[in-house]
Amino acid sequence: MKTRITELLGIEHPIVQGGMHYVGFAELAAAVSNAGGLGIVTGLTQRTPELLAQEIARCRAMTDRPIGVNLTFLPIVSTPDYPGYIRAVVEGGVKIVETAGNNPQKWMPLLKEHGIKVIHKCTSVRHALKAQAIGCDAVSVDGFECGGHPGEDDVPNFILLPRAAEELRIPFIASGGMADGRSLVAALALGAEGINMGTRFIATQEAPVHPRIKQAIVEASELDTRLVLRPLRNTERVLNNAAVQRLLEKEKRLGDQIRFEDVIQEVAGVYPRVMQDGELDAGAFSCGMVVGLIHDIPTVRELVERIMAEAEALIRRRLPGLLG
Numbered sequence: 320m321k322t323r324i325t326e327l328l329g330i331e332h333p334i335v336q337g338g339m340h341y342v343g344f345a346e347l348a349a350a351v352s353n354a355g356g357l358g359i360v361t362g363l364t365q366r367t368p369e370l371l372a373q374e375i376a377r378c379r380a381m382t383d384r385p386i387g388v389n390l391t392f393l394p395i396v397s398t399p400d401y402p403g404y405i406r407a408v409v410e411g412g413v414k415i416v417e418t419a420g421n422n423p424q425k426w427m428p429l430l431k432e433h434g435i436k437v438i439h440k441c442t443s444v445r446h447a448l449k450a451q452a453i454g455c456d457a458v459s460v461d462g463f464e465c466g467g468h469p470g471e472d473d474v475p476n477f478i479l480l481p482r483a484a485e486e487l488r489i490p491f492i493a494s495g496g497m498a499d500g501r502s503l504v505a506a507l508a509l510g511a512e513g514i515n516m517g518t519r520f521i522a523t524q525e526a527p528v529h530p531r532i533k534q535a536i537v538e539a540s541e542l543d544t545r546l547v548l549r550p551l552r553n554t555e556r557v558l559n560n561a562a563v564q565r566l567l568e569k570e571k572r573l574g575d576q577i578r579f580e581d582v583i584q585e586v587a588g589v590y591p592r593v594m595q596d597g598e599l600d601a602g603a604f605s606c607g608m609v610v611g612l613i614h615d616i617p618t619v620r621e622l623v624e625r626i627m628a629e630a631e632a633l634i635r636r637r638l639p640g641l642l643g
């Protein structure tokens with residue numbers, strides 16, 4: 320399948336694995352790229368630029384296909400060493416960066432100077448237009464159903480994607496709620512040029528995540544995510560668990576008075592405990608509503624090939640058949 324995204328990124332299938340804290344290590348990114356998609360190493364999971372450089376080198380040793388690095392620009396007090404992380408990307412020969420969080424404008428000249436293609440992930444048409452205006456090559460449009468940070472507008476992909484198609488010149492990728500060939504064909508119909516998946520890729524053999532978490536994803540339904548941190552205007556969609564229940568209870572009790580310090584116990588330092596140690600209730604961790612469509616733990620290659628085969632069957636057989 321050829322789309323503007325496969326052409327732009329030099330990949331075989333229009334399937335991207337979004338950056339995921341403590342999931343997007345070299346093993347998963349290389350597996351996705353080797354399967355013909357775009358694998359993305361998550362920059363900030365590596366505590367220093369030196370560690371990111373090592374992780375990129377590890378990924379490069381596992382695949383000779385294009386890979387990307389996610390740089391999440393966080394609205395936090397102690398700013399990470401972004402110039403250092405970008406240096407690791409450049410020196411590691413990585414040519415694709417997925418940016419997320421704050422507007423990447425400040426970093427665009429540096430990224431562009433080194434011929435890096437920038438995909439900015441955002442949750443609204445206005446932010447997508449801004450990304451286009453500052454020279455991003457593509458955007459990932461993250462709908463309300465997505466795992467992680469859906470923003471504060473609450474527009475689901477059935478509206479957000481066609482709205483993006485109405486406004487954007489640059490190609491865009493549908494993100495949030497994508498799981499299978501049906502998602503891919505629907506995303507293409509709505510104007511996207513490919514799909515970005517987070518939650519679906521956690522439940523794969525190669526994801527370096529504790530088996531207990533993969534099993535929890537298989538067992539959860541589409542009713543099992545919750546939105547947390549909304550009162551702090553930092554909404555996150557997470558898998559419901561004991562810590563999330565505690566967090567929501569605090570949000571209810573403290574109302575407008577809530578501060579980040581009140582919830583730190585449920586959110587800080589949670590990811591290694593969840594993803595690596597398999598402590599399901601250690602805290603709030605991102606998970607999309609798409610969890611209701613995940614029923615198995617295939618290899619990444621099986622997953623990608625299944626998506627492409629399902630999409631092809633839909634496009635070649637089911638859809639033309641409707642026209643009689």
Ligand SMILES: Cc1cc2nc3c(=O)[nH]c(=O)nc-3n(C[C@H](O)[C@H](O)[C@H](O)COP(=O)(O)O)c2cc1C
Nearest residue numbers: 337338339340419465466467495496517518605607
């Ligand atoms: C466990 C987890 C961690 C994530 N961490 C990040 C991150 O560090 N940076 C980022 O830009 N997006 C992050 N995301 C968002 C994904 O890249 C992707 O946009 C999102 O998962 C898409 O929605 P889906 O889960 O419905 O596929 C994370 C998502 C999950 C599920």
